[in-house]
Amino acid sequence: MAIQFYPRNNNNISKTKSVHTLALSETTSDSVLQILKSSCYDCHSNNSVYPWYTKIQPFSWWINHHIYEGKASLNFDKWESYTAEEKKHILHEIEEQVEEGEMPLESYTWIHTNAVLNEHQKYLIYDWVRRN
Numbered sequence: 375m376a377i378q379f380y381p382r383n384n385n386n387i388s389k390t391k392s393v394h395t396l397a398l399s400e401t402t403s404d405s406v407l408q409i410l411k412s413s414c415y416d417c418h419s420n421n422s423v424y425p426w427y428t429k430i431q432p433f434s435w436w437i438n439h440h441i442y443e444g445k446a447s448l449n450f451d452k453w454e455s456y457t458a459e460e461k462k463h464i465l466h467e468i469e470e471q472v473e474e475g476e477m478p479l480e481s482y483t484w485i486h487t488n489a490v491l492n493e494h495q496k497y498l499i500y501d502w503v504r505r506n
Contacts, residue, residue, distance in 0.1 A: 395419075396453035406502045410450065413478045413489040417444030420451040425485065440479070461506070469503040472496055 396402055396410070416422045417440055428434045448464050456464065471477040473496075478489045491499070 396450040399453060401506050402502065403498075406498050409491070409495045409498060413491055413495075415450060416486075417441050417479075417482070418448045418450050419445075420449065427485075440482075465503045465506055469500055472499055 396407070402410075422441055424437070428437050447467070453461070468477070472491060478486075478491070483490045
């Protein structure tokens, strides 16, 4: 019961748009951006949407740990600050992890069913990755 009083560090760094965000990239279509926002941004951006259960410890710690790890490997709000080589590597990883069903995480899609990628959405992501 006492752990409920420990502070929760939410991933809402800034409500203002970063100049480095993927959303400002010219090579990302609106449909791909929407897929990424609904399936990836909670763990791979500076602003996460927190459901009610994250107000309960230890869920908050568990979720924030996932977000910390996700942003360490990819932060879409820093997209334009990555080098061309880093972007190439990240795009390869996105394609590979989506293809192998590793992303979005199954533990995330249990509750966030709208984050599950259908075949058409996967195709759009693969096409975007290959064009970049």
